[in-house]
Amino acid sequence: MTMVMKRAGMLALGAMLALAQPAFAGETVGPGGEKATPSSEVTLSDAEAAKLKEGKYTAALLWHTSSDFVNAVTSGAKDEFARLGIEVVAQTDAGFDAAKQKSDVETILAKKPNAVLALPLDPVTSAEAFKPAVAAGVKIVLLSNKPKDFVQGKDYVTIVTDDLFQMGKHAADALAGAIGKKGKVAWIYHDAQYYVTNQRDNAFKATIEADYPDIKIVASQGIADPARAEDIAQAILLKNPDLDGIYVTWSEPAEGVLSALRAAGNSKTKVVTLDLSEPVGLDMVKGGNVTAIAADKAYELGRAMAAAAGAGLLGKTVPPFVVAPVLTVTKQNVAQGWQDSLHRDAPKSVLDAAK
Structure with missing residues (x-):
């Protein structure tokens, strides 16, 4: 699958994604109007990495599809998780099916991960799907989309997306x-x-x-x-x-x-x-x-997501909306x-x- 799948299916779901659209402000803002923070500011020191290694934490990756883009995000996340001593115990592909994603959440929770990286497909369905993970105290880092009524710092760590x-x-x-x-x-x-x-x-x-x-x-x-x-x-x-x-x-x-x-x-x-x-x-x-x-x-998106998850596990405050750089x-x-x-x-x- 080529980069064409990066958002092809996801964007075809656009009419379903009833997120509030902020007023266009000449700069990138989050789904709730959150100010953007560059991904370069989401980092963990070697000392913080050592502390995470002591915790023997685990993580799961809940993706919306398989594609070059997802592979790059996964690679960035896995490399950073390896640096932090966090073991990736599961990775799923929902195939752009919100019901399948709900099932994937149930499946990975059986492995009791401490952190989850995910792109929620549908705000309403995913809000219900991810509730058990929130209840279990899992640190959730979101890619681009947000489940309906989820509150940053309580239900999820942060949202990471493009600038x-x-x-x-x-x-x-x-x-x-x-x-x-x-x-x-x-x-x-x-x-x-x-x-x-x-x-x-x-x-x-x-x-x-x-x-x-x-x-x-x-x-x-x-x-x-x-x-x-x-x-x-x-x-x-x-x-x-x-x-x-x-x-x-x-x-x-x-x-x-x-x-x-x-x-x-x-x-x-x-x-x-x-x-x-x-x-x-x-x-x-x-x-x-x-x-x-x-x-x-995309690789940097994954790195930043993993770093944000590590920060969440350490109890550090993470900016609510993080953006990765762009190139021509x-x-x-x-x-x-x-x-x-x-x-x-x-x-x-x-x-x-x-x-």
Whole structure:
């Protein structure tokens, strides 16, 4: 599975994720408007690691799916847990099924872990699913999503996610640079109430409007189902055949947009998107429409989650909302970009084409 699965299924659930969407503030904020803290500030000293080793603690990883992104987060978490002497005793994959995730919680609780790292799929279902873990005193660290009515410091340690504003800003800056800071662009955003994608998408739009007066967003279209991306792009291109650029909310629908551009014989319109995937990366290194991909440091997300869990076990106060850094991946830095984001080599097809 490629990076396309990073949020593909998760975002398809966007309409279910009834989290309160904070007002767009020009910076990344949590689902309840929490101020963001850089992940670099969530660290444990060697002395604290030694203290954790004495406790012989254990942890479990409850993931929403399997993907390159999840593998990178897992790798970062396991490396940090190893440093802290915390044994990972279970890892599950809910396959984007909230009922399966509830069952996974029950399964891992039988192993009595002291800490759990998890991405809750559905706020309502997960609130019920994770209650037994909270009651058992398990230190829960959340990735991106929050169970409904959960209170930080009482029910969970912290939420860790991307620097959402910077994801959108990096994409805007990259597209602007590719089209000479002037021209017409389309904005294809995630049409669901979900604070992760909403902030990323809005940051792109706000950056273009604030920083690039000679770039006009002439077409705006929401998308809920990635499978509709090609049709949406065809309709936009029909009305705007002279588009200079297109922003696409994440990499899976970006693949559909690329299909529409190829079908139209359009090699001019530049595309930017978020999150690494092999097809999008391959188009980029082959000199296709894709000019850049904004990506998060997924390995660092995992490291920060494990460090936060360790801090929770030590009774340390952890900031309520933690964000990992962002990078812009281009043809020039694709090999290093894949490593920095996913802590693994880029797909062979991408590396070969980049030579």
